[in-house]
Amino acid sequence: MEREIQGQNxxxxxxxxxxxxxxxGYDxxxxQKRMVRPAWWSDRVFDAVLIPSTAVLNA
Structure with a gap:
């Protein structure tokens, strides 16, 4: 059985x-340190318009 992750064998x-x-086991x-979002991430706001065949981002 072949296994793929994101299209890669x-x-x-x-x-x-x-x-x-x-x-x-993991540390x-x-x-937890690695998973923290950068400080600049919290002040970002994005408007997204989703159309069935395409996605358009207005930043």
Whole structure:
């Protein structure tokens, strides 16, 4: 069975590496720091008009 992530083939070896990493555990504090939005993100406002065949952004 072939596996793809975002259109890219993923080997059995890569999957095994990810499983081993997940089983070992993650540094939650590091992940939380990494997941914080940059300060400039909160003051951004975007208007979006969605049309079935296209999406247009007005920034």
């Amino acid at each position: 993923v080997s059995k070896e890569q999957l095994d590496e990810w499983v081993a990493e997940a089983e070992k 939650i504090a590091w992940l």
